[in-house]
Amino acid sequence: MKRFLPLIIFACLCVFLVIGLQLNPKEIPSPLIGKSAPQFTQPILDQVNQEFSPEQMRGKVWLLNVWASWCFSCRAEHPLLNELAKQQTIPIIGLNYKDQDDAAKEWLAKMGNPYQLSVIDRSGNVGINYGVYGVPETFLINSQGVIVHKFTGPLTPALIQKELLPMLAKLKQSI
Amino acid sequence: MIPEIGHIALITAFVVALLQCGLSLWGAHTQQVRLMAIAKPAAFAHFLMILLAFACLISAFMNNDFSVLNVAENSNASLPMIYRICASWGSHEGSILLWALMLSGWGLAVACFSKNLPSYVLARTLGVMGFISSGTLLFTIATSNPFLRILPAALNGRDLNPLLQDPGMIIHPPMLYMGYVGTSVVFSLAIAALLSGKLDSSWARWSRPWITTAWCFLTLGIALGSAWAYYELGWGGWWFWDPVENASFIPWLLGTALIHSLAVTEKRGGFKMWTALLAILTFSMSLLGTFLVRSGVITSVHAFATDPTRGIFILVFLAILIGGSLTLFALRAPRASVGESFDTVSRDSMLLANNILLLVAAFTVLLGTLYPLILDALGLGKISVGQPYFNAVFIPLMAPALFLMGVGPITKWRSVKPIELATQLRWALAITVITSIISALTMRSWTASIGFGLLIASWIVVSTINNLIARLRLHPQGFFTGFKIQTMSYFGMVIAHLGVAVFVFGVTMVTGFEEEKDLRMQAGSTSELAGYQLRFDGVKEVSGSNYTAAQGQITISKNGQVLTIMQPEKRKYFSSEMLMTEAAIYSKVSGDIYISMAEPVSMTEWGVKVQYKPFVSWIWAGAFLIALGGFFAILDKKYRSKPLSLVKEAS
Numbered sequence: 001m002k003r004f005l006p007l008i009i010f011a012c013l014c015v016f017l018v019i020g021l022q023l024n025p026k027e028i029p030s031p032l033i034g035k036s037a038p039q040f041t042q043p044i045l046d047q048v049n050q051e052f053s054p055e056q057m058r059g060k061v062w063l064l065n066v067w068a069s070w071c072f073s074c075r076a077e078h079p080l081l082n083e084l085a086k087q088q089t090i091p092i093i094g095l096n097y098k099d100q101d102d103a104a105k106e107w108l109a110k111m112g113n114p115y116q117l118s119v120i121d122r123s124g125n126v127g128i129n130y131g132v133y134g135v136p137e138t139f140l141i142n143s144q145g146v147i148v149h150k151f152t153g154p155l156t157p158a159l160i161q162k163e164l165l166p167m168l169a170k171l172k173q174s175i
Numbered sequence: 176m177i178p179e180i181g182h183i184a185l186i187t188a189f190v191v192a193l194l195q196c197g198l199s200l201w202g203a204h205t206q207q208v209r210l211m212a213i214a215k216p217a218a219f220a221h222f223l224m225i226l227l228a229f230a231c232l233i234s235a236f237m238n239n240d241f242s243v244l245n246v247a248e249n250s251n252a253s254l255p256m257i258y259r260i261c262a263s264w265g266s267h268e269g270s271i272l273l274w275a276l277m278l279s280g281w282g283l284a285v286a287c288f289s290k291n292l293p294s295y296v297l298a299r300t301l302g303v304m305g306f307i308s309s310g311t312l313l314f315t316i317a318t319s320n321p322f323l324r325i326l327p328a329a330l331n332g333r334d335l336n337p338l339l340q341d342p343g344m345i346i347h348p349p350m351l352y353m354g355y356v357g358t359s360v361v362f363s364l365a366i367a368a369l370l371s372g373k374l375d376s377s378w379a380r381w382s383r384p385w386i387t388t389a390w391c392f393l394t395l396g397i398a399l400g401s402a403w404a405y406y407e408l409g410w411g412g413w414w415f416w417d418p419v420e421n422a423s424f425i426p427w428l429l430g431t432a433l434i435h436s437l438a439v440t441e442k443r444g445g446f447k448m449w450t451a452l453l454a455i456l457t458f459s460m461s462l463l464g465t466f467l468v469r470s471g472v473i474t475s476v477h478a479f480a481t482d483p484t485r486g487i488f489i490l491v492f493l494a495i496l497i498g499g500s501l502t503l504f505a506l507r508a509p510r511a512s513v514g515e516s517f518d519t520v521s522r523d524s525m526l527l528a529n530n531i532l533l534l535v536a537a538f539t540v541l542l543g544t545l546y547p548l549i550l551d552a553l554g555l556g557k558i559s560v561g562q563p564y565f566n567a568v569f570i571p572l573m574a575p576a577l578f579l580m581g582v583g584p585i586t587k588w589r590s591v592k593p594i595e596l597a598t599q600l601r602w603a604l605a606i607t608v609i610t611s612i613i614s615a616l617t618m619r620s621w622t623a624s625i626g627f628g629l630l631i632a633s634w635i636v637v638s639t640i641n642n643l644i645a646r647l648r649l650h651p652q653g654f655f656t657g658f659k660i661q662t663m664s665y666f667g668m669v670i671a672h673l674g675v676a677v678f679v680f681g682v683t684m685v686t687g688f689e690e691e692k693d694l695r696m697q698a699g700s701t702s703e704l705a706g707y708q709l710r711f712d713g714v715k716e717v718s719g720s721n722y723t724a725a726q727g728q729i730t731i732s733k734n735g736q737v738l739t740i741m742q743p744e745k746r747k748y749f750s751s752e753m754l755m756t757e758a759a760i761y762s763k764v765s766g767d768i769y770i771s772m773a774e775p776v777s778m779t780e781w782g783v784k785v786q787y788k789p790f791v792s793w794i795w796a797g798a799f800l801i802a803l804g805g806f807f808a809i810l811d812k813k814y815r816s817k818p819l820s821l822v823k824e825a826s
Binding site: 003004006007010011013014016017018019020021123124 | 448452455456459466486487490493494497498501502504505508545548549551552774776
């Protein structure tokens with residue numbers, strides 16, 4: 001029996017590897033889920049001398065979408081955000097992450113602007129508090145200012161249909 | 176046209192590999208000399224075909240043939256020539272082809288240096304290697320073909336990841352792959368021995384130079400990778416316990432264990448099953464490492480493009496190869512493999528302890544690497560296992576192994592009186608303790624772990640030199656004759672063990688005494704670090720052939736004397752808009768000053784990270800010595816002389 005031990009251990013390992021292949025390691029839950037969205041007060045893109053803080057959105061369910069003009073995958077999800085904005089599904093606030101104002105403005109002019117407003121985070125400090133590790137990322141925040149969900153990477157039609165909209169429906173019911 | 180030739184060469188190589196596997200294994204099984212004789216020329220043809228394919232790939236990269244998908248995705252017209260060549264193995268497809276090339280290269284080496292091998296052993300070994308190669312080639316052709324075309328051709332390529340545009344990248348992957356793939360030779364020898372039911376000392380003697388060579392490459396490859404991370408990632412770390420690093424470190428640990436257990440098998444005929452198992456495991460872990468890196472089941476800083484079908488393919492291949500060889504092991508390993516008996520205190524038992532410690536260490540690293548995956552598979556949530564776990568379990572396991580390093584080499588085979596051992600080691604012990612006490616008294620900010628590291632390092636040095644002197648002096652014809660009759664293997668061991676001491680010293684000093692400051696600097700700001708004065712003289716715009724950079728100018732002086740001007744850069748590559756930190760390093764034997772640019776904080780100020788890394792280069796110097804020791808061992812005459820049995824037959 002003893003000589004079969006390595007084989008048995010290896011077989012168990014294979015089972016885990018097979019299951020592991022079905023999983024997506026990139027799907028990382030944020031430790032911020034269920035916690036209050038970190039506070040900040042930052043200037044707003046294209047609106048001189050105005051500032052935004054998440055406090056202003058209290059009472060509303062909203063999305064905080066982290067984007068940048070240099071981000072390639074942001075282009076992929078941008079039409080979806082435009083669509084959400086057009087349908088007035090949910091207010092979207094942009095967090096313009098480590099970007100240059102001019103480049104950002106130009107990008108929005110070209111791609112369409114789905115955001116109620118975009119907050120400027122040139123140094124990336126807000127991003128650090130939100131645990132942003134790649135752009136784009138999208139946070140769903142409820143009326144009490146608590147982060148309900150985090151989407152890492154670009155949104156897709158499937159994610160919106162299967163995850164975002166059902167969550168939104170549930171949040172609206174509970175109000 | 177050239178990519179098509181490469182494609183055809185790949186397919187031909189696959190067919191030849193299948194023939195090499197089938198015919199030579201069948202020939203060895205049915206004892207048909209003519210069939211077995213095919214193994215050698217097949218190995219040769221097989222190597223040439225893959226070499227041709229690889230040359231075609233390099234030529235596509237050199238000529239900027241952007242109609243080839245792989246070139247379009249990983250190269251760019253503005254990329255310097257040397258990096259265009261390197262880009263051919265910087266991508267997934269190219270690196271798998273490099274893997275296959277090296278595997279066939281090792282097969283060729285076995286075919287060339289096999290005069291000592293009986294024909295049936297050679298045929299079986301090359302047969303097994305042909306099997307591994309055909310699997311790899313099938314994988315390449317089916318899922319990772321580097322010669323796929325795109326229509327219409329791209330105008331320009333997407334560019335090689337800027338992180339990989341570094342001289343270290345030119346040699347690191349080939350070295351590492353040489354090591355990984357080289358372990359397939361001992362694996363194949365072990366399978367051949369299991370198939371013929373002859374696990375004996377001649378099998379061990381054939382295996383030793385092969386595993387030592389592969390292990391040397393692996394050592395250098397890992398060291399280069401660590402140096403590359405230190406120079407290129409820009410944050411001054413040298414080892415991150417990243418899954419990809421672990422994937423190379425696990426086979427290294429097992430290979431180290433194998434080298435030591437082969438000594439017992441060759442000299443004393445013991446540990447046969449154990450050695451065969453280690454030979455299988457070492458190569459299995461190399462393969463598993465490839466699977467982990469290439470399938471995307473675990474996340475890592477090495478963000479390779481991943482694809483689930485590739486994962487399934489490698490997994491099936493792993494299951495057949497490793498599962499098959501472990502089954503063979505279970506069925507064919509000798510029932511009673513006890514060699515000569517030995518006492519609790521003897522070199523045999525010391526080497527057994529070394530083996531157990533290394534094996535357990537390898538499995539703790541494997542467990543740490545796979546733990547997040549296992550928990551996730553069981554639905555228990557996502558976690559990541561990092562430095563704290565590895566440091567907490569790995570160091571306590573290595574400490575006794577390092578201690579034994581001083582005792583093992585002077586212990587006699589079979590049995591030795593503990594008191595005799597103690598007498599031999601009394602001076603080594605005394606010197607070690609005295610050095611440690613002196614260091615504790617003289618060093619500022621001394622801690623227990625620093626003291627322990629220094630104790631271990633000095634123990635290895637003193638006991639190894641003690642052993643060397645004793646060996647030379649005890650020789651009846653005097654010191655110099657004593658020196659001459661020592662084998663190269665012995666010197667190899669001495670050098671490698673001293674290398675470990677140098678490595679331990681470097682690690683201890685760097686973790687114990689490193690200093691780090693985050694500064695806001697503008698032109699004219701000054702600061703101090705580890706006795707050096709730093710003056711920031713502003714930022715210059717510079718440009719390379721495919722990037723522009725902001726280059727900080729920092730003058731380093733000591734006691735008012737200017738030593739050097741350091742120029743760390745923040746680079747922006749044209750093609751990917753990726754920002755890269757290019758650290759500046761002022762390196763001395765006693766330590767490095769390491770400066771990297773963070774972000775500009777205002778119009779005039781930059782964030783600058785300055786670090787002092789005492790004795791950090793000793794880490795790689797140690798690794799280099801370890802590999803050098805291995806090369807000495809390979810040069811030992813005994814591996815090139817005829818085996819005893821043949822000598823007897825001839826006389």
